Amino acid sequence: MDKVAQIASTEIGDIIVPTFSVFAPLLEEKRAEIQEIPRSTFKYRSTDRHQLDVYYPITREDKTQILVWIYGGGFTTGERQMPAPFDLVYANVGAYFARRGFITIIPDYRLAPDTVFPGAAEDVRDAIRWAIKHPEHLTTQNSPNPDTKNIFLMGHSAGAAHAFTALVLPNADDSTPLQSSVAGAILCAGAFDFAPDDPMLDTVKQYWGGFEQAKENDPMGLLASASQSVVASLPRIVLVVGEREPSSLLQVNQDFSQALESRTGKKPAKIVGQGHNHLSVNLTLGTGGGEKWAEEVIAWIRKSE
Template sequence: MEVVAQMKETEIQEILFPTMLAFVPLLESKREEITQARKTFKYGETDRHQLDVYYPPTSEGKPPILIYVYGGGFVSGGRTLPTPIDLAYGNLGLYFAKRGFVTIIPDYRLAPGTTFPGPAEDLRDALSWAVANLREDADIDSIFFLGHSAGGVHTLTLLLEPSILASAPSLRIKGVAISSAPFHFGPSGIEVIGREPVNMYYGSPEETQAKNPLALLNAASPELIKALPPLALIRCERDPAWFKVVGQDFNVALAEKGVTPVQILAEAHNHISVSLALSTGEGEKQAEGEQWAAETAAWMNRLTASSTGT
């Protein structure tokens, strides 16, 4: 985390590779543990329809399920990244598995190979796969999502685009955490870098404006809002300025809809370090930078306990 603290820049393009490379040695020490916890399955027809499952080392009863949706600016990303950062996301899978969650990291289709709402439909299908295939190993009535950056957009699209879950009404989501998502792309007075991939995903600037998460929330019916699962919003202290602005806009819109999310601060983190810091501690000792994840796990456990009456 010292390297992150020394970075003066916050824009993603500037901090992406320096942040990733800073965590390579820490993640490398966890290689065997990460790879042993992981199994890979196919949940659809294409190469992008694969997912990794990280199983808890031990569990009493059936553990809850967490589906993690990574980012990548709508046009890149994968559950396994190229070397030397190939253990990224696996470290997150291991972290939550060791805390009692069957953790799923699905790939999803990317633009320009698909457009809105293709990735959210893939998440629905990954959710369906989990319900169908993990019922003997996990609690399929306690399924959570954690979406980061563009993955947060796709997760919110899954919730807020009425047609997606309407085709699978039996699927239930216990709670959703969104980490540093671009809730819209038009913050007043602030330049948004990298609009082209966004418009490529949505189809045009006009479609971007009409279908971003804030727009979907504003257009949501009272019935859809009432059906939303509990929400947690995770913000990184060192996120780009425009992420903070659109995050506040989304909070205001939620309040107007009568929705009060749990707020979690990823203290000292930039946009990239927030997931890379997980599983970098020794033994059971919490690593610096893991507090946000500990709070998120505690929130999910409270929701699980409240539904079981324990």
């Protein structure tokens, strides 16, 4: 974590190369442990972007909890399996949580500009529905009874925005509302709202169609306009941020926390990744260091049992 602290900037564009450069060799040292975790790939819809990886626990659980993890990427980039030398990135996340007893699902989803709102959130929703409808693909000797009634949904950055959006989308096209199977949401450094001078404004316009449309349909806007019945159906929520997030993102997450408390009457839990920047929270998993925030997430999940 000392090397993360040496990266002076906290802005996302500035930290990508140095942060990946710090963690690539650390993950390489753990390659065998990461790749020891069994993994299978499935299609949950028809396109190449509608594939997901399932990471299976290697220790037996009588009733196995499911964690669906949604990566970020600024709404225009991201993939569940990266090319070398970063081919352990996100595999480390799946392996980390599988090693702690979770059936861990990491889906790809459509990206802007090839899809627009709410396309990516619909993909998140459909990946969860796939898991609910296909427990046979989640079942192994070590996970004979996947718990499809208590799924935990976790998203990072743009993935957190898509995860929350999936929870408030209409369910008219399916007889089983998503909310009835999602027991908790872990939203990490979410891109929940945007300002007129936001550096992501061009991307915002690509995905939502314009700034005003984004203000209506980003997570903050959807939360403000959601019916009371939708708000009441939201699962338990914990907000996670790195200590070294960009100041604007820390403010957005604070504002979103206050909005959640105002609408639900409950203050969401909060976890801070001490010493972490926007990217290192995920890249550290499986390295053996800097994982305290994730252990706190697991403890928060286990509280619901």
